[in-house]
Amino acid sequence: MLVAWKYKERGTFYQSFDPRARLIFILVFLFTIINFWDIRYMLCFFAIAVLQYASSRVTFRESRGAWFILAPVLVLLTLFTFLTGRSGEGVYDTKTLITEWHIFKFTIPVMVENTTFAIAQLIRLFSMALVAVSIPYTLDPSQYGVTFRGLGLPDKFAYAMDLAFRLVPTLGRDFSTTYDAQRARGYEMEKLKGGILAQIRKIAPLLVPVVIQSIVNGEEVIDAMDLRAFGVGPRTWLPELTYRKRDKILIALSILLLVGSYTLSLAGYGKFWIPEIIMSLAR
Amino acid sequence: MKSKIWSWLVVFVAIAAILWIASAMTDPEEGAQLDFSSLAWLVFSLLAFAAIYVVYFMTRDSEAWVVGTRQVVMMAIGAALYGIFAWLFNASVIVVPSVSLVSIRPAIAIPVLFGYAFGPVVGFFTGAVGNILGDFLSGWGVYPVWDVGNGLIGLVAGFVMLFPDKKKSVNFLTWLIVALIALAVVFIIIEPEVPVWGEMTDQSGFIWVMIIAGVFAILARFLGERLGAETAAINLWGALGIIVGIGFAAFADIWINGYTFLVAMVGEFVPAAGPNIINAAILAPILLLAYNAVTARTGR
Numbered sequence: 001m002l003v004a005w006k007y008k009e010r011g012t013f014y015q016s017f018d019p020r021a022r023l024i025f026i027l028v029f030l031f032t033i034i035n036f037w038d039i040r041y042m043l044c045f046f047a048i049a050v051l052q053y054a055s056s057r058v059t060f061r062e063s064r065g066a067w068f069i070l071a072p073v074l075v076l077l078t079l080f081t082f083l084t085g086r087s088g089e090g091v092y093d094t095k096t097l098i099t100e101w102h103i104f105k106f107t108i109p110v111m112v113e114n115t116t117f118a119i120a121q122l123i124r125l126f127s128m129a130l131v132a133v134s135i136p137y138t139l140d141p142s143q144y145g146v147t148f149r150g151l152g153l154p155d156k157f158a159y160a161m162d163l164a165f166r167l168v169p170t171l172g173r174d175f176s177t178t179y180d181a182q183r184a185r186g187y188e189m190e191k192l193k194g195g196i197l198a199q200i201r202k203i204a205p206l207l208v209p210v211v212i213q214s215i216v217n218g219e220e221v222i223d224a225m226d227l228r229a230f231g232v233g234p235r236t237w238l239p240e241l242t243y244r245k246r247d248k249i250l251i252a253l254s255i256l257l258l259v260g261s262y263t264l265s266l267a268g269y270g271k272f273w274i275p276e277i278i279m280s281l282a283r
Numbered sequence: 284m285k286s287k288i289w290s291w292l293v294v295f296v297a298i299a300a301i302l303w304i305a306s307a308m309t310d311p312e313e314g315a316q317l318d319f320s321s322l323a324w325l326v327f328s329l330l331a332f333a334a335i336y337v338v339y340f341m342t343r344d345s346e347a348w349v350v351g352t353r354q355v356v357m358m359a360i361g362a363a364l365y366g367i368f369a370w371l372f373n374a375s376v377i378v379v380p381s382v383s384l385v386s387i388r389p390a391i392a393i394p395v396l397f398g399y400a401f402g403p404v405v406g407f408f409t410g411a412v413g414n415i416l417g418d419f420l421s422g423w424g425v426y427p428v429w430d431v432g433n434g435l436i437g438l439v440a441g442f443v444m445l446f447p448d449k450k451k452s453v454n455f456l457t458w459l460i461v462a463l464i465a466l467a468v469v470f471i472i473i474e475p476e477v478p479v480w481g482e483m484t485d486q487s488g489f490i491w492v493m494i495i496a497g498v499f500a501i502l503a504r505f506l507g508e509r510l511g512a513e514t515a516a517i518n519l520w521g522a523l524g525i526i527v528g529i530g531f532a533a534f535a536d537i538w539i540n541g542y543t544f545l546v547a548m549v550g551e552f553v554p555a556a557g558p559n560i561i562n563a564a565i566l567a568p569i570l571l572l573a574y575n576a577v578t579a580r581t582g583r
Contacts, residue, residue: 033424204569212574
């Protein structure tokens, strides 16, 4: 049985936009935010992301499952980057010491640069997460295919994208079922200790059944599609999408954001910037 | 057709306009100091697609490029599976010592299997869209060169279908390895001293490293063949796919993120490609064995 995304028709202003226009805006947002490391620019993107999320009217109760998983990972990732200085390579090349933390036997230098980088990274990650989380709750799954087709993908690839997005919750459920079945047989994924070979040996009982079962179930989908003459001629789609004035304005704003961001980035703006307040903490 | 030409013309004019505006904004006394790193992802992605198109054009009569109903459904299943498992293991970035968000991915066996079993198109879609889904679900956004790199893993694994049989494909790979190593050795003999960190360094020691690596690769091929032609083929093509895909993404990061060559190779390529090759070498043959058993039973 198929499991669907928790989409709900909310009748909001955000959902009144054509899904193609919304997707264009989201893609432009994601492709432009990665050009900047300046906290001031990041905050502008964060404001746009908050506005977009607020206008989608997705409640915390509905999306808390996603946030309970996402938020700790993003914070932990940023903290680890802060402690190790990873990902800062190529972004900054100076080291201005604020203080040193002594944790057990380790000495961790807290610098102006890695502190600023961590803040910028946290803002960037949460901006992207805000934009991404709203998609499954606000985009009608029955419109995935026609949306991708409307963005210029050929029929078969548009349908493959449609099917891929729709299958994610179903395969997630199958994964969960297989995991429970294996746990009933004494399998424990939490204990992924040992070297890489030991870890692979522990992953195999989960990976192999899920993958093979999905391929086997896929044969039924193939038969169903073949019986409906899929691929014989140009595909028609039940929902019809039409751009309205507001969609054209949103697309125009997206193009403006894209052109503006790349112009600024090419001209050298938006690079790593250290706020005076953080610099003043330096020894 | 005409509207497509107009669309592309608009895109090129827009890019030219961006460059002109950017140059106008820079200080004329300092000269035009444009920072092209923000467009580097686009350039590398286009280069990758151009290379893929060249291979497709040379082999376009092969059935490996056919996209029918089976391929469409397997593309979707592969991408969804890779996305879910990638999301599951993306948190492992914390334990992998690298310069960026490199994670351990046992699921790398999925694009390798799907490319090997269903063709290069399915492999590319599985890797690229699966990586997009995985990063999306993790809230990490979009990283185009890594999406293309993951796509290349599945694409190259699928090149095995361009050959009439598995043994011929493995023979081709063996000769390719020998030719590449011979080329590298010749280059080192011609120009043994190259600038490393601003100093001329004698790299002739690497001749022996290349020869030993080549011998190991060929031994691995014959060892794999003792286990079966399929095992040897999926391992070698999977390893080549991972080297090409991860190598492409790590190399592109030299321009995108401003890494040095050594940082990109040691900080990204090695921690990503190394464990992934081991993951694929063990899990992909197991998946292939299970898949072959299912197809033998169902007759499809």
